[in-house]
Each structure stands twice: as C-alpha cells, then as structure tokens.
Amino acid sequence: MDHLFLRACRRQPVPRTPIWMMRQAGRYLPAYRAVRAKASFLEMCRTPELACEVTLQPIDEYGFDAAILFSDILITLPAMGIDVAFPEAGPKIGTPVRDSAAIAALHVPDPEAELPYSLEAIRQIKKGLAGRVPLIGFAGAPLTMLTYAVEGGGSKDYAHTKKLLYGAPKDAHALLDKLARTCALFLEAQVKAGADCVQIFDSWGGIVSPGDFREYPLRYAKQVIAHLRTTCPGTPIIYFVNGCAPYLDDYASSGADVLGVDWRVGIDEVRRRVGDGVALQGNLDPGALFAPPAEIRARVADILARAGNLGHIFNLGHGVLPETNPEHVRAMVTAVRELSAT
C-alpha cells in the first residue's frame, strides 16, 4: 500500500492525517544549524551530501510523513543568468531583470546539465530514506520567481513587479513563460531523479487582484502543471499560493492534486469553496508554534475538525519560523498523530 502522504494526496482513506512542515529542514533545528555552521546556504543546496543530510534530519527527529528536498525556490535563477546571493536577511539579486533586453538574455536551463546537484541530492535522499516516507521535490512558481527577479529581493509593495505586469504586459508574459518552462523542466527532472511528488511554491501569488491572479500566477502555474501531467503522469502535484483566500474559485481550477492553504483562511471555508475534487494541505499559523503546547494542541484539533480526514495533509500555512522551539514542533506532530487517528 502507498504511504499515508501519497494516499492523502489522492484523497484515498487513511488511518490518520499525514503531516510534514514547510521548511522542516531549517534553522529551528539544532542539527541543521550544526551543518550550516560549516557551509553557506548555497553550498548546502549545491552539495548533494549536505542537502541529503539536512533533508533527512527532520524525518529522523520527528517522523514526518514526507521529506522535502533541501533547496531554495531561487536555486534556478543563477542557471538562468540571474545572480543571487543568500544573506541571512533574505535573497539579493545583483542586477534585477526589468526590461525586454534583460528578459531576452535569460536562458531556460537544462536541469541535468545545469542543476545536477539537486538531482543528485534527490538520488541520495531516496537511498537514505529507503522507502520510509515519500520525497517531495519543489520549485518556485513562475510569478513568485518573477517578483524576486524583478524586485531584486523581497518587497513591501511590489512596485517594480506591478510596473512590469501592468505597464509592460508583453515583457511580463515573456518572462513568465521562461520561468514556467524552467520550473516545469526542473520539476520533471526531479521526478525522473526519484521525487514522489512535487510542490509549486507561489509564495507571492497572493499580491494581485482576482483578475490578475488568473492572468499571471494561475495561468503560468497551469502551464507547469500541464507539462507535468504529460511528462510525469501519476505524480501528485501540490500548488501552494500564500494568501489564497481571495481566489478560491479559480484556485480550484489549477489542475493540481493538492492545494496548499495558508493560515489566514479557515480550511473548512476553503473546502466549501473548492469542492471535493482536490486534497488540501495546511494550515496552522507558523507563529502559533510560539504558543504553549496545550494551545498548539487545541489549534491542531480545530484544524483537524475543520479539514475532515479525507484528503487532508497537515502542514503549517507557510514555512516554520527560525525562532521556533523544536519541542513545540514535536507537540504539533504528536497532536496530529493522536487526534487524527480513526
């Protein structure tokens, strides 16, 4: 029988709700910080042995029901021709991409030749997991990648992004098409290297109006999903839009098997709006892990009750915060295992 996590992705019955956690291989874990002390973030992403080591840490520590490749959503940008640095304060791009010449100069990388370390990491992780739990591959969604490429980093108001989307839509579409092809080929290669499932991270898909959601983030996520349906039939696809509440009707039409749900919206409300044809993943506020364990347990119980036990993968609504107490993560995992058992 397939593992819990894959069964939940397919909305098949499960004896309990599976759980993993976005950024589960991360700074909140002492074992991760020990590796990070010896290598830069980018070196860790690009050294298969290190990526493998930290990917397995949270599986060993908490028994999460899925592993996720240690990497970064921006890992493809350097291979496209965009220089990225990863200081602690967040990614910084040397020369932001803001005109048609810069967009034309970008290259759609061949993953086996230009991102070999991620694929080799997947092969090593699969060996290390030895079938214990499935492995999730991932990539940044086209619109989210665009915001970093165009802004040069994070942003408060996404002014450069919107200047491009609304002031020069042809250029925006050309850039999104290249980012979508990059994302699609990279995810396909991850599946061929052994990933059992893939997640498309649209961390900034939620910065636009509903009409623009259809025109930009959703349209290019669909392009990626369509590519994967043809090249990787049967592999579950998770699409995660951070701030999905305003777009639920369209979100349901993405074609993904699983929709990620951030913490700002009730997961029962999402279920009502998207119907029963798709699994949902989420949606505890990462900040709720600052609460005492008893409060964490109560919040887990509330989400489990709202989500129901068919087609639900428990997760945070976004990545775990670095300041999180590892024992609070354990309280969450224990609560999900105990309270969802049928």
Next chain:
Amino acid sequence: MDHLFLRACRRQPVPRTPIWMMRQAGRYLPAYRAVRAKASFLEMCRTPELACEVTLQPIDEYGFDAAILFSDILITLPAMGIDVAFPEAGPKIGTPVRDSAAIAALHVPDPEAELPYSLEAIRQIKKGLAGRVPLIGFAGAPLTMLTYAVEGGGSKDYAHTKKLLYGAPKDAHALLDKLARTCALFLEAQVKAGADCVQIFDSWGGIVSPGDFREYPLRYAKQVIAHLRTTCPGTPIIYFVNGCAPYLDDYASSGADVLGVDWRVGIDEVRRRVGDGVALQGNLDPGALFAPPAEIRARVADILARAGNLGHIFNLGHGVLPETNPEHVRAMVTAVRELSAT
C-alpha cells in the same frame, strides 16, 4: 445637502461615486516633493502650516471628494513613549516593546496636550477647505500599531508580534488596550477639532488566522468604534483592513459605517458577504496605476460595475505608490467621475 462623500458613507443616493485616494498627499505629487525638500517627514506632520499645505494639494490638483489629514499612523507612538524615526525605507523604532515592563511603562496620551499639531492642522485645513469637501481624520488601528511597536518596523513574518500574541497573550491584550485607548482618544479629538469622518487603518490586521482576527485586530477596532459612537455620534467611521478577504463575515460586524477593501478581492464578492448594511471603499490595485490610461479606465469601469452606485466610495486598495505618474491619477479620477455619473 451633505457632500457626496458623506452621503456615500451613509449609503444615501449620490449623483456619482465619490473618490479619494489613500496617501493622496504624498510623494507621487511634485508639489508635495517641493515641500518635503524643505522639511523632514516628521516636521511636516508636526507643523500645522505644512500639514495643511500638503493636505490641500491633491484637492486643488484633482478635485478629490474628501481631504485626509496629512499625518502618519505612527504619530502617536512618540507621545506614548516609543521613539520612532521615519527614514525613506520605512519607520524604525529605537527600542521595540516586547515585555510586560515595557508595556506597563507606556502612556496613553492626552491629544490636546501631546498631539496638538495634528489638531491645529485640522483646524487650519478646515479653514482652507472652506466647505469644499469633507476632511477625514485618521489613526493606526491597535493591532497595526502593535506590530510596529513590537517588531521595531516593518516585518516579513511578524515573528515578534506572534511571539507576543500567542506566547504572552496577557501582555498582548494589555498593549492592545493601551493602543486602543490612544487611538480612540486621538480620533475623538480629531472629530472635535473638525474632522468630518475618521478612518482606522489596520494595514496589518490581515496577518492572522480568522479566529485570531476576532481576538486581536477586530476586538480592539471595535473598542475604538464603540468609544467614537458614544463621544462623536453621527460621525462616519471607516475601518480598513488590508487583506480583508478571509474575514468578511466578521469584518461586517465591526460596527463601522464603511469598510475599506484592498485590491486582492473582488468588491462584488465583499458586498455579497457583508450584506447591504455598510458602505464599501476601494478597491483599485495601487500598482494598476502603472498601466496605460485606457487600461486604468477599463479597470475603474470594472470596479464601478462590481460595486454598484449605492454606498460605494472609490479608492485604491492601499496607499498610492510614490513612483506613480500623476497623470495616471488624473486618468483614474476622470474615469470615476465620467463612468459613475447617473
């Protein structure tokens, strides 16, 4: 007969939809930048003559249907005992407020004694307006003020805020109560000085789960609104939550006359969910002003059609971006005036 804007706040029939724009007295305007070249941002807020001058600029330039006091949502923090600087990159707080001792030390200011410049500015603006259009007073909502006080500035993940809300809820409530009393007294004083309407800005009210929305931002906004209902009966109150889509059922219960709507959600969807008992204000994406004028006009038409002409105040979904072309603002104003006329 009352002015268009006040009639729309009360859901009375209007011959066309009124329009004003958040941050309409701001850096996108050359006349504003000329004043700003001679004084710091804080000096402008604290010098009634300068605050009055820039408040009137967009009224003279575009004929907006309401003026809004030139000030800042954080203007009350120094009077409470929290040091704030306003560099171009965004506000910075010297010593963030993160424990019960720091919260206990905070003071609820007497507006006439401790924020006299804003009240004097209101008196001067009212003279300058000479009845042309109503004047909106405003203040930061309690939860939004808390995020700045606790984070020390803007934030990507609001980790410190959530540590306080969920890890030390008693402290959080004590701080929110002081912020709510500060906000309420300041808005009351603004009305007594001549403001015709007030807006409570909850720019970061949208960072929490629906349950936490009721417990934190909404609860303390209601405390402010209840105070104003008693002390300033008849004065319309606008409550603006940026990122309101997940909370619409509760948003409708705030008690405000007008709900601000950000650009991420369809204003027709908001109307369906909040019912007919309240006016709505919004909701063009500030970034849409980067589009060519014809596209701006099409987007204005779309919003007007979705909002209907009863109880709608046209506005952006958040503050106008500094890089905005002033002629594109004019295109928006013209489109609203022409397309909403009945």
